[in-house]
Amino acid sequence: MPIIFHDTTSRVDSTLIDHGLLQGISDNDHTQYELLDNKDVDGLLTSNSDTKYCSQKAAKTYVDAEVSMASASAAAALAAANSVQTDVDIGEELTHGHFIDFAVLVDGESRCFTGRNATASLTLAVGEIVQIDAVTPANKWLKQKADAEPTIKGMSAIIIEGGDADETVKIMFQGILRKDSLTSVFALGDIVYISPTTAGAWSIIPSTVGHFVKPVGQIMYDDSNNKVIYFDPSKTYVEIIDLKYGIKLKN
Numbered sequence: 001m002p003i004i005f006h007d008t009t010s011r012v013d014s015t016l017i018d019h020g021l022l023q024g025i026s027d028n029d030h031t032q033y034e035l036l037d038n039k040d041v042d043g044l045l046t047s048n049s050d051t052k053y054c055s056q057k058a059a060k061t062y063v064d065a066e067v068s069m070a071s072a073s074a075a076a077a078l079a080a081a082n083s084v085q086t087d088v089d090i091g092e093e094l095t096h097g098h099f100i101d102f103a104v105l106v107d108g109e110s111r112c113f114t115g116r117n118a119t120a121s122l123t124l125a126v127g128e129i130v131q132i133d134a135v136t137p138a139n140k141w142l143k144q145k146a147d148a149e150p151t152i153k154g155m156s157a158i159i160i161e162g163g164d165a166d167e168t169v170k171i172m173f174q175g176i177l178r179k180d181s182l183t184s185v186f187a188l189g190d191i192v193y194i195s196p197t198t199a200g201a202w203s204i205i206p207s208t209v210g211h212f213v214k215p216v217g218q219i220m221y222d223d224s225n226n227k228v229i230y231f232d233p234s235k236t237y238v239e240i241i242d243l244k245y246g247i248k249l250k251n
Helices: 056-081
Strands: 022-026 031-035 110-119 129-132 141-143 157-161 168-178 191-194 215-222 227-231 237-240 247-250
Touching: 110 157
Parallel strands: none
Antiparallel strands: 022 031, 110 168, 129 141, 129 157, 157 168, 168 227, 191 215, 215 227, 237 247
């Protein structure tokens, strides 16, 4: 490349040789030149060069694209934070800030917060309340019943996928479950207890002396055709005795 001399009086020296690499740009003080070979008009700036310079249009294209992507990401994050999560399976973690739409649940459908696979000691149906059988070596699960301490004191769970004896079932320790058969029994806000008369069943609060009281959840949704329980069983239960003696606290 030839050496270029600037003449500040004549603006451009008459001996200047331009081989097509230089483009003159004049202002009131001096003549400026840009080296076209080093000019980058790629709006993606893919060359990632320390020697090239980008045009104004290339810089604007790049910045506009980055702002657009950032805006799209922010909008997607906001939409996700405000969305309704309806497809939580056993063992799946609920995303923080999401809510469950109870209206989409069908009879017997659940949303499990904490649960596991287990082995049934007898035929178990969805919605039945169970505890592990500490006597059986295989640690199978049987129905709870609030008429005797051995069948009430164990850790409570609820069946969300049933099966026959010795088959694998799914049990839930905490979560929600829709149960349409409870339409005439419970109302919104009612506390649910383990039945003292029917093994595995839900009940209103027992009142017979000798029976046991153990709450396992609460009705949290009711639209006349659909009852949803929030299953979160107590670790404590009480025995009903003669009123002159009070009650016995068990845990």
